[in-house]
Amino acid sequence: MAFLRVCSLSDLAEDTPKRVELDGVPVSVVRTEGEVFAINDICSHANVSLSEGEVEDCMIECWLHGSSFDLRTGKPSGLPATRPVPVYPVKIEGDDVLVSVTQES
Numbered sequence: 001m002a003f004l005r006v007c008s009l010s011d012l013a014e015d016t017p018k019r020v021e022l023d024g025v026p027v028s029v030v031r032t033e034g035e036v037f038a039i040n041d042i043c044s045h046a047n048v049s050l051s052e053g054e055v056e057d058c059m060i061e062c063w064l065h066g067s068s069f070d071l072r073t074g075k076p077s078g079l080p081a082t083r084p085v086p087v088y089p090v091k092i093e094g095d096d097v098l099v100s101v102t103q104e105s
């Protein structure tokens, strides 16, 4: 599993998603509740960016229709989204935030 550097930990403001692209995959990186999470940046309901939504209680809310996704599992908490969004493993090394968007083969 290849981890790629995303940014410095100090670049991530609490509860403010940061959109990055890793190997062509759009990812929203979120620092909240003392942890850093990485979730695919595209809502599973329609093609909009989750990083433009609000973060609260380890959930990110889609700004368009209001479904919230659990940053730990990617599961939606309610309609209209019914499908989960992929989440990715995160590693912190010193001040570096690393994310892997590749599956183990």
Ligand code: FES
Pocket: 043, 044, 045, 046, 047, 048, 062, 063, 064, 065, 066, 067, 080, 081
């Ligand atoms: S586009 Fe995200 S909930 Fe509809």
